[in-house]
Amino acid sequence: MLDLAADPVDLTAALVDVESVSGSEAHLAALVEQALRALPHLSVDRDGDAVVARTRLGRERRVLLAGHLDTVPIADNLPSRREGDRLLGCGTSDMKSGDAVLLHLAATLPDPAYDLTFVLYDNEEVEAARNGLNRLVRDHRDWLDADLAVLLEPTNGQVEAGCQGTMRVRVTVPGRRAHSARGWLGENAIHAAAPVLATLVRYEARDVDIDGCVYREGLNAVAVAGGVAGNVVPDLCTVTVNFRFAPDRSEADAEQHVRDVFDGWAVEVTDSAPGALPGLTAPAARHFVDAVGVTPVAKYGWTDVARFAQLGIPALNFGPGDPNLAHTREESVETALIGTCTDLLRRYLA
Amino acid sequence: MLDLAADPVDLTAALVDVESVSGSEAHLAALVEQALRALPHLSVDRDGDAVVARTRLGRERRVLLAGHLDTVPIADNLPSRREGDRLLGCGTSDMKSGDAVLLHLAATLPDPAYDLTFVLYDNEEVEAARNGLNRLVRDHRDWLDADLAVLLEPTNGQVEAGCQGTMRVRVTVPGRRAHSARGWLGENAIHAAAPVLATLVRYEARDVDIDGCVYREGLNAVAVAGGVAGNVVPDLCTVTVNFRFAPDRSEADAEQHVRDVFDGWAVEVTDSAPGALPGLTAPAARHFVDAVGVTPVAKYGWTDVARFAQLGIPALNFGPGDPNLAHTREESVETALIGTCTDLLRRYLA
Numbered sequence: 001m002l003d004l005a006a007d008p009v010d011l012t013a014a015l016v017d018v019e020s021v022s023g024s025e026a027h028l029a030a031l032v033e034q035a036l037r038a039l040p041h042l043s044v045d046r047d048g049d050a051v052v053a054r055t056r057l058g059r060e061r062r063v064l065l066a067g068h069l070d071t072v073p074i075a076d077n078l079p080s081r082r083e084g085d086r087l088l089g090c091g092t093s094d095m096k097s098g099d100a101v102l103l104h105l106a107a108t109l110p111d112p113a114y115d116l117t118f119v120l121y122d123n124e125e126v127e128a129a130r131n132g133l134n135r136l137v138r139d140h141r142d143w144l145d146a147d148l149a150v151l152l153e154p155t156n157g158q159v160e161a162g163c164q165g166t167m168r169v170r171v172t173v174p175g176r177r178a179h180s181a182r183g184w185l186g187e188n189a190i191h192a193a194a195p196v197l198a199t200l201v202r203y204e205a206r207d208v209d210i211d212g213c214v215y216r217e218g219l220n221a222v223a224v225a226g227g228v229a230g231n232v233v234p235d236l237c238t239v240t241v242n243f244r245f246a247p248d249r250s251e252a253d254a255e256q257h258v259r260d261v262f263d264g265w266a267v268e269v270t271d272s273a274p275g276a277l278p279g280l281t282a283p284a285a286r287h288f289v290d291a292v293g294v295t296p297v298a299k300y301g302w303t304d305v306a307r308f309a310q311l312g313i314p315a316l317n318f319g320p321g322d323p324n325l326a327h328t329r330e331e332s333v334e335t336a337l338i339g340t341c342t343d344l345l346r347r348y349l350a
Numbered sequence: 351m352l353d354l355a356a357d358p359v360d361l362t363a364a365l366v367d368v369e370s371v372s373g374s375e376a377h378l379a380a381l382v383e384q385a386l387r388a389l390p391h392l393s394v395d396r397d398g399d400a401v402v403a404r405t406r407l408g409r410e411r412r413v414l415l416a417g418h419l420d421t422v423p424i425a426d427n428l429p430s431r432r433e434g435d436r437l438l439g440c441g442t443s444d445m446k447s448g449d450a451v452l453l454h455l456a457a458t459l460p461d462p463a464y465d466l467t468f469v470l471y472d473n474e475e476v477e478a479a480r481n482g483l484n485r486l487v488r489d490h491r492d493w494l495d496a497d498l499a500v501l502l503e504p505t506n507g508q509v510e511a512g513c514q515g516t517m518r519v520r521v522t523v524p525g526r527r528a529h530s531a532r533g534w535l536g537e538n539a540i541h542a543a544a545p546v547l548a549t550l551v552r553y554e555a556r557d558v559d560i561d562g563c564v565y566r567e568g569l570n571a572v573a574v575a576g577g578v579a580g581n582v583v584p585d586l587c588t589v590t591v592n593f594r595f596a597p598d599r600s601e602a603d604a605e606q607h608v609r610d611v612f613d614g615w616a617v618e619v620t621d622s623a624p625g626a627l628p629g630l631t632a633p634a635a636r637h638f639v640d641a642v643g644v645t646p647v648a649k650y651g652w653t654d655v656a657r658f659a660q661l662g663i664p665a666l667n668f669g670p671g672d673p674n675l676a677h678t679r680e681e682s683v684e685t686a687l688i689g690t691c692t693d694l695l696r697r698y699l700a
Contacts, residue, residue, distance in 0.1 A: 164531060166530075166531070166581075168580055179651065180516075180568065180570045180572060180592045180594060181514060181516070181568070181594050181650040181651040181652070182568075182650050182651075183568035183570045183594070184566070184568065188550070188570055188571060190547065190550075190571035190572075190573075190574045190589070191547060191550045191551050191570075191571060193547060193574070194544060194547035194548045194550070194551050197540065197541060197543060197544035197547060198544045198548065200538070200540075200541050200544070201541050201544050216534070218530065218531070218532075218533035218534065220530045220533045220538055220541075220583050221538060221540035221541060221576070221577075221584070222530060222540075222577055222578070222579070222580050222581070222582060222583070222584065223540075223576065223577030223580075223584070224540045224543070224574050224575065224576045224577060224587060225574065225575060225577075226571070226573065226574045227571075227572055227573030227574060227575075227590065228572070229572070230518055230572050230573075230590070230592060230621075231516070231572070231592065232572060233570050233572070234571070234572065234573070237574060239540070240577065240580070242530045242580060242581065244530060244531050244533070271580075300531040300532050301529065301531040301532075302531070
């Protein structure tokens with residue numbers, strides 16, 4: 001039985017020591033559900049390996065705290081261990097320290113200033129189609145109603161607001177095959193891709209300030225492929241480009257921009273996810289920022305805050321983990337930050 | 351039993367109708383050996399599926415005629431069939447029509463002006479290590495002694511002299527990985543390849559006149575590859591380049607030239623084959639050209655003439671097949687050209 005009222009550092013270690021690689025969160029979800037059901041001020045629902053606990057106090061506003069239960073595969077880094085001022089192990093940063101803060105607050109704030117919703121979900125580290133939060137949006141949209149969502153993803157104790165969108169496009173450059181001994185009879189598609197790469201080199205990415213958060217866009221080739229055989233002038237070269245765009249652009253705007261940049265070439269969008277505005281002007285968000293006393297910065301990577309933004313719910317990332325250590329064999333978390341985050345969130349929610 | 355004295359068009363059809371995809375030439379080689387051994391003016395040797403037949407008349411000069419017995423895989427194009435003025439089927443152009451001319455001359459020229467060597471060999475259409483002529487050079491160099499070699503490869507009845515060399519190099523462009531959401535922390539290797547491609551676009555290939563044959567060089571990317579994952583700035587991009595070079599350059603010269611062109615990038619030679627000078631100033635070659643009355647042109651593709659050139663034997667390509675139809679499902683040969691080539695060679699050799 002998990003002791004949610006214990007020191008959040010100890011609770012982090014307890015969560016880390018229950019393996020929960022994506023797809024095998026059932027045991028940890030059961031432990032979390034059992035511990036939450038033991039709390040009389042919360043009503044608890046479960047869907048698959050996602051657990052949602054809510055207060056029903058009739059407060060004017062509702063704040064949702066969310067964290068995923070799954071981790072990337074173990075890399076010889078379990079069980080957890082303390083080393084100086086850090087706790088080491090798979091999931092310490094991403095994001096069982098955040099889950100521990102969340103669960104500790106769930107247990108120890110029976111009379112908060114807002115109604116609270118605690119969401120712990122499965123399969124965040126794998127493809128979007130399996131994402132537990134995605135499933136809740138589809139099947140239990142009402143469980144997620146809130147005026148602000150705080151994701152306890154690793155941010156090193158920073159408040160990271162909104163997130164950038166991401167879009168991948170395939171730029172196709174055609175040619176005409178020929179034997180390379182008589183190359184002048186063909187048109188070399190790889191040579192013809194030179195101006196596509198030159199366009200990427202020349203591209204000047206925007207810095208966009210929204211609500212005081214500066215989003216820095218980027219346009220990068222992430223793959224290039226071409227070639228038929230060692231003696232053939234190739235008739236096709238493809239360049240896959242990833243556009244990370246500030247949340248003042250919609251996906252449609254982003255697509256149009258990429259098409260303008262690669263005007264004259266065939267451009268096909270292969271996947272896309274919208275950004276999320278920082279939403280810092282929403283009263284609940286403003287109140288949160290004031291309470292934690294940390295200046296928000298832009299989130300560059302894509303996170304589940306975008307799902308909340310699509311539901312019209314302002315969302316922030318704020319957690320004790322270190323994003324640079326996420327998914328590494330040496331994953332660890334600074335134990336002091338677990339306490340700091342807990343205290344700052346408590347000050348806001350109490 | 352093959353009838354070598356028959357019309358070379360009929361002999362072509364007979365050879366085509368014996369399947370001999372590379373590696374399975376044994377049956378055809380046995381038929382050829384049997385037919386040649388029946389000719390009292392020839393002494394015959396066999397090594398694997400290569401057959402060599404020679405006159406021993408004590409003439410001042412010796413001329414070697416060569417053809418490979420193997421074909422690319424059948425493509426629903428056997429048995430052969432006549433259609434108007436063409437014979438259709440796998441190997442009609444490349445190069446059983448040439449083999450038929452060669453075998454017909456072997457049977458019908460008992461008293462030639464030169465000593466003659468007839469070479470029919472295996473595995474020309476596959477990797478060099480399996481090439482039957484390569485094996486003869488290694489194990490029976492003396493069987494190949496000659497003052498001139500004529501390969502009856504498809505040339506549409508043209509005389510094609512010498513051949514260009516070919517070299518493949520891999521140009522490696524490094525970078526530094528980063529998450530594509532924070533691309534500015536890395537260095538994109540694909541972007542860094544832009545000047546490599548621009549260099550290829552700008553490259554001005556030489557036209558080189560040797561003995562009246564114009565060799566047209568070419569530098570072509572034949573492959574490009576790069577990319578780690580859809581969200582990673584890649585740290586490596588490779589461009590594979592094929593240099594077709596005129597036979598006035600040695601392989602060492604060609605390599606130095608490519609290194610000069612891609613100065614500043616890592617260049618690795620992955621494979622290489624030397625060219626062959628046209629050798630038209632050699633008396634036997636000059637006599638051949640005068641006799642057939644066709645102005646020689648440069649051979650762009652690499653053929654086994656280069657092996658003879660390495661042995662110091664001038665070599666030419668001259669055959670009835672159409673090189674543009676070689677290796678195609680629609681492979682065919684113009685029947686009139688089979689007769690023309692036979693007559694021109696007979697005029698030279700008689």
